[in-house]
Amino acid sequence: MLSIDDIRAAQINVYKHLKPTPLYHYTGLSELLGTDVWVKHENHQPVGAFKVRGGINLAASLTDEEKKRGLYTASSGNHGQSIAYASRAFGITATIAVPEGANPEKVALMKGMGAEVLFHGEDFDSAREWVEELAKEKNGKFVSPTDDELICGVGTYALEILEELPDVNKIFVPVGAGSGVCGTCIVAKNTDSDIRVIGVQSTEAPTMQRSWKSGELLSGEMNTTVEGIATRVAFESTQEIMRKYLDDFLLVSDESIYKALNLLIEHTHNLVEGAGAAAFAGALSVKETLKGQKIVVIMSGGNISTGQLSSILYG
Amino acid sequence: MLSIDDIRAAQINVYKHLKPTPLYHYTGLSELLGTDVWVKHENHQPVGAFKVRGGINLAASLTDEEKKRGLYTASSGNHGQSIAYASRAFGITATIAVPEGANPEKVALMKGMGAEVLFHGEDFDSAREWVEELAKEKNGKFVSPTDDELICGVGTYALEILEELPDVNKIFVPVGAGSGVCGTCIVAKNTDSDIRVIGVQSTEAPTMQRSWKSGELLSGEMNTTVEGIATRVAFESTQEIMRKYLDDFLLVSDESIYKALNLLIEHTHNLVEGAGAAAFAGALSVKETLKGQKIVVIMSGGNISTGQLSSILYG
Numbered sequence: 174m175l176s177i178d179d180i181r182a183a184q185i186n187v188y189k190h191l192k193p194t195p196l197y198h199y200t201g202l203s204e205l206l207g208t209d210v211w212v213k214h215e216n217h218q219p220v221g222a223f224k225v226r227g228g229i230n231l232a233a234s235l236t237d238e239e240k241k242r243g244l245y246t247a248s249s250g251n252h253g254q255s256i257a258y259a260s261r262a263f264g265i266t267a268t269i270a271v272p273e274g275a276n277p278e279k280v281a282l283m284k285g286m287g288a289e290v291l292f293h294g295e296d297f298d299s300a301r302e303w304v305e306e307l308a309k310e311k312n313g314k315f316v317s318p319t320d321d322e323l324i325c326g327v328g329t330y331a332l333e334i335l336e337e338l339p340d341v342n343k344i345f346v347p348v349g350a351g352s353g354v355c356g357t358c359i360v361a362k363n364t365d366s367d368i369r370v371i372g373v374q375s376t377e378a379p380t381m382q383r384s385w386k387s388g389e390l391l392s393g394e395m396n397t398t399v400e401g402i403a404t405r406v407a408f409e410s411t412q413e414i415m416r417k418y419l420d421d422f423l424l425v426s427d428e429s430i431y432k433a434l435n436l437l438i439e440h441t442h443n444l445v446e447g448a449g450a451a452a453f454a455g456a457l458s459v460k461e462t463l464k465g466q467k468i469v470v471i472m473s474g475g476n477i478s479t480g481q482l483s484s485i486l487y488g
Numbered sequence: 489m490l491s492i493d494d495i496r497a498a499q500i501n502v503y504k505h506l507k508p509t510p511l512y513h514y515t516g517l518s519e520l521l522g523t524d525v526w527v528k529h530e531n532h533q534p535v536g537a538f539k540v541r542g543g544i545n546l547a548a549s550l551t552d553e554e555k556k557r558g559l560y561t562a563s564s565g566n567h568g569q570s571i572a573y574a575s576r577a578f579g580i581t582a583t584i585a586v587p588e589g590a591n592p593e594k595v596a597l598m599k600g601m602g603a604e605v606l607f608h609g610e611d612f613d614s615a616r617e618w619v620e621e622l623a624k625e626k627n628g629k630f631v632s633p634t635d636d637e638l639i640c641g642v643g644t645y646a647l648e649i650l651e652e653l654p655d656v657n658k659i660f661v662p663v664g665a666g667s668g669v670c671g672t673c674i675v676a677k678n679t680d681s682d683i684r685v686i687g688v689q690s691t692e693a694p695t696m697q698r699s700w701k702s703g704e705l706l707s708g709e710m711n712t713t714v715e716g717i718a719t720r721v722a723f724e725s726t727q728e729i730m731r732k733y734l735d736d737f738l739l740v741s742d743e744s745i746y747k748a749l750n751l752l753i754e755h756t757h758n759l760v761e762g763a764g765a766a767a768f769a770g771a772l773s774v775k776e777t778l779k780g781q782k783i784v785v786i787m788s789g790g791n792i793s794t795g796q797l798s799s800i801l802y803g
Contacts, residue, residue: 216757221757482801
């Protein structure tokens with residue numbers, strides 16, 4: 174299993190291309206939660222999401238021969254942008270499968286960074302299974318969203334949190350495939366075992382949460398409209414880490430995530446995508462347990478389209 | 489007149505409290521302008537705007553006796569937040585006058601940081617004249633939005649731009665009272681006199697632009713709805729610097745600023761306020777002169793209310 178030293182090693186790769194992101198305290202959010210709240214601004218990364226840390230670490234870890242073969246992956250959004258960004262930075266060709274009907278703004282961004290984008294299937298998991306076969310045919314390197322190098326790369330944000338706020342009590346993390354929450358767990362629990370790490374998913378896509386609770390690897394219903402945490406099939410590698418370390422795993426409705434999104438825009442004046450608001454929605458749902466604590470919520474990304482934004486905004 | 493060395497000296501104060509902001513290249517914006525575009529993300533600062541650099545530098549420059557007397561200033565928004573933030577960081581009392589009907593979210597943020605907020609007059613200039621008298625009565629220190637320490641503090645963002653992109657050709661800067669554009673001019677023109685610095689204001693509030701063009705200190709109509717560049721009375725100290733250094737000063741309509749704001753949200757996924765979109769609106773208005781160049785636009789801040797945002801967003 175990955176260790177905190179693996180994540181420390183990734184810092185060398187990550188900081189050659191990226192800078193630490195801010196951890197800001199917000200009075201307005203603290204009043205809403207009745208406790209002290211900091212936001213980790215992964216939405217400030219290039220490509221607007223934490224995943225880019227993983228993409229950079231993965232690309233930096235490839236052999237020259239692997240770089241020549243090119244990267245293949247599937248993504249409805251931020252993971253694809255991250256791989257496209259890192260591939261461009263390292264001069265690697267990237268082929269990214271997206272579901273039919275994928276967010277056109279996100280597709281344009283991946284193409285703009287030089288990636289080849291291929292449409293296949295109805296959802297992320299269909300596109301992923303298909304492009305994994307394609308990578309084999311083409312002798313390319315398939316990248317799963319839970320590859321070790323990705324977890325180690327994204328875990329560097331947790332090292333930044335612990336350095337700036339070593340007496341944090343609870344960290345709330347949105348869970349999609351689980352790379353972010355695993356990186357956070359490995360860092361936090363091996364720094365101070367009293368720190369609680371809490372995953373958050375939508376009640377409308379609870380596969381990762383149910384798998385974690387039951388100890389079995391499940392697939393299931395996926396009806397959330399919140400991209401980035403819309404996981405239909407649980408991932409074994411991240412479940413294993415979560416079972417060892419994760420303290421709690423909350424489910425919150427899509428509706429409460431969009432309410433949290435509005436509150437975050439109002440109080441932080443940052444653009445935030447649904448997944449980026451899930452952690453704060455989770456904290457709001459257990460507000461009464463947080464008194465007198467220092468809480469960090471991960472704003473994992475800001476990649477929301479103007480159309481989505483205007484339909485979600487209360488105004 | 490202030491020199492680039494004064495701004496370099498301010499870096500010591502600024503970086504004790506703040507971190508450099510990102511300068512990101514955007515493919516989508518570059519396609520729109522037909523040239524290479526970078527955005528300087530001052531919206532990533534605490535309090536969401538570039539002004540906080542000035543507030544920190546000013547507070548750090550006070551004598552102990554001045555700190556005890558407290559700071560008095562007027563602001564409809566970001567300047568007030570900046571002074572409130574810096575005052576809290578240095579344990580100084582802050583009294584901030586705002587016009588009647590000031591943005592309630594911004595007022596709440598200033599109060600949340602411990603500032604006393606007093607309502608007076610119809611616009612920024614009325615509140616400013618009134619609070620300057622109040623500071624005299626109370627033996628406090630009045631802060632004008634164009635004080636030297638503020639210009640030097642905010643000028644540090646220009647040092648960051650020149651360090652990261654020394655071959656920049658043109659920098660577009662929104663102009664309110666002028667501290668940002670003056671800091672940018674002093675840094676850019678004393679580093680490489682070939683770099684062009686271009687101010688941008690709204691046609692609905694052109695006082696600073698007309699004063700710069702005419703060489704006289706004017707006051708005049710102010711009908712823009714774009715906070716942060718809504719200046720009715722020109723400032724002598726910043727006009728003097730602008731007359732020496734500024735290469736051009738564009739006027740763009742409120743409507744084109746809101747169009748630019750939508751494009752920036754779409755292509756950068758950052759929340760941006762009207763003033764923060766003015767620089768890009770200015771660049772768009774002279775698109776045909778920018779071919780083959782490296783352009784930086786200052787995203788000066790992101791402090792827009794959810795109500796404003798939903799009314800401006802095209803969706």
